[in-house]
Amino acid sequence: MTESSNQTALEQAFSKVLSPFQNFIEEQKSSSIILISATVLALMLANSEWAQHYSDYLHYQIGLLVGQQPYAMSFKHWVNDGLMAIFFFVIGVEIKRELLAGEIRDIKKSAPILVAALGGMLVPALFYFALTFDTAYASGWGIPMATDTAFAIGVLALLGARIPISAFAFITALAIVDDLGAIVVIALFYTESIQLAYLYIAAVILLLLILANAVGLRRPSVYILGGVAMWLAMLVSGIHATVAGILVAATIPARSSKEPDWFIKRIKKLLHRFERIESGKQAEVKILEQKEQHQVVENVLDAAHQASTPLKRWENALRHPVALLVMPIFAFTNAGVSLDDLSLAGIVAQPLSLAIMLGLVLGKCLGISLFAWLAIKLGMGELPEGLTIRHIIGLSFLCGIGFTMSIFIAGMSFGGNEELLAMAKIAILIASTVSGVLAYAWLYVVSLGQDS
Incomplete structure (x- = not known):
């Protein structure tokens, strides 16, 4: 018995055409393709005859005029402090869901992941610190600690059935812990002078949102209004405004109203x-x-x-807009670097570039794979089913794709020095590309060994 349909012939024909695009959006690797496209476009514009127009677009002021007092920020500032708060909110929701019902909920299963993530943050930071100690570059030590989840999963998706499905769970959980570590670093070490009065206001708003969750308020408007208010308070407090996204995400109800x-x-x-x-x-x-x-x-x-739970509904509602819109806009706004006065050989030879590239490519690989191996040898847990230490080495290379979060931290480290920021961005792009290629090649070879 076939299912009946009310679709007209035209609707059915259009569905056949639309279906590939819907599938494209649903695939994890699509966001990586769009991110790469946005990055390439930004680099092309920044090094073309339209470079000045591109720069004007980044610095275009947007805001309100209240009486004679303007309240405005540049477009780039709105993206980095505003849109990226939504990105961090989604990360926060994923972290909360993972802690409550994901791979890192069970300590026996999560121990190797947690230890590997710790190594993936500490070792790259040590690589960077060793090469930049007592220099003007030292403040960028958080740059190689980050992992771009979208790109990492996108590379895995290219391998398809050649990689165990548990690899996706491992890299997702590890990247979430990695993101949490990066957020802590941003909140504690990449802040300006703190305005305590506004920080107190943000704390009161956070307590009110926690109370709203506790009493069972599930209306989105409560958390949206509270989130906007907390973002404004954070924006002027000195702590980076995107931290508000994480804090609000922690208050989103994870319980359904009905059993x-x-x-x-x-x-x-x-x-x-x-x-x-x-x-x-x-x-x-x-x-x-x-x-x-x-x-x-x-x-x-x-x-x-x-x-259903508000936590899962919000994650589902925002995942694709963030992956397909927010992150590409961030990449387009931040990846445009003029190469006119920079030579690739000169950039690679600089301590700043070397520190970032070695931190992301070698630091991530050594930190994650070595710490995961130690966790298993010490009996702290087991690898997910189907994964071996050879897979972990490949996945550790994958975590060297810093991109979005690394560029974000670079902007906070060297925002006042355009030359250093440009150098850092190019180093991040090179290291992320090398890490992605090495990860794909390594995991592909490992899959061949399993097939034989």
Whole structure:
């Protein structure tokens, strides 16, 4: 028995055309492709006859005029402090979900991941610190600690069935812990002079949002308004405004308002009612004319809403907009570096560039794989099923793709020095490319060994 369809021939034809695009958006690697495209476009514009227009676009002031007092920031500032707060919010939601129901919930399973993530932060920072100690570059030690989850998973997706599915879980959990570490570093070490009054205001807002969660408030408007207020307070407090995204994410309810048993009973009742209406209507009557059926469908949607958690709904709603819009806009805004006065050989020879590249490529590889191996040897846990230490080496190379978070930290480290910032960005791009190629080649060779 085939399922009936109300689609017209034109709708069915359009669905066939649209389906590949929908599948493209759903795939993890799509965000990596869009990120690369945005980065290449930014580099092309910054080194073309339109370079001045590109620069003007980055510094275009956007804001409000209240009386005679302007409240405005450059477009680049809005992206880095505003849009990226949404990016950090999604990271925070993923961290909370992972802590409550993911790979890092079970300490026996998560111990190697947690220890590996720790090594993946400490060793790259030590590489960087050793090469830049007592220099003007020392403040950038957080740059090689970061991992770009979208690019990392995108490279894994290119390998397809050649890589165990558990590799995706491992790299996702490790990158989430990595992101958490980077956020702590940003909050503690990359702040300006702190305005305590505004920090107190942010703390009060956070407590109110925690209270809202505790009493069962699930309306999105409560957390959106609270989040905007906290972002404003953070913006003027001296602590980077994007930290507000993480803190608000921690307050999003992770409990559904109704239990599964209620949902099952409710859906059965609604389906029975829908079937009764359907069997009793005249054949020529369209569903558009059936108010009762529409009401039943709306009740089903409402029941599904009550049986799901706000945490998961928000993650699902924001994951694709952040991956396909926010991150590419960030890349387009921040990756444009003029190469006119810079030579590749000269950049690579600089201590700053060497520190970033060695930190991301070698530091990440040694830190993650060595610490994971030690955790297993010390009996702290086991690797996920299907993974070996050879896979971990490949995945550790993968974590050397710093890109988004590394560029973000570089901007905070060298924002006042355009020459150093440009050098850091180019080093990040080179290291991320090398890490991605090494990871793909290593894991591909490992997969060949398993097939033989």
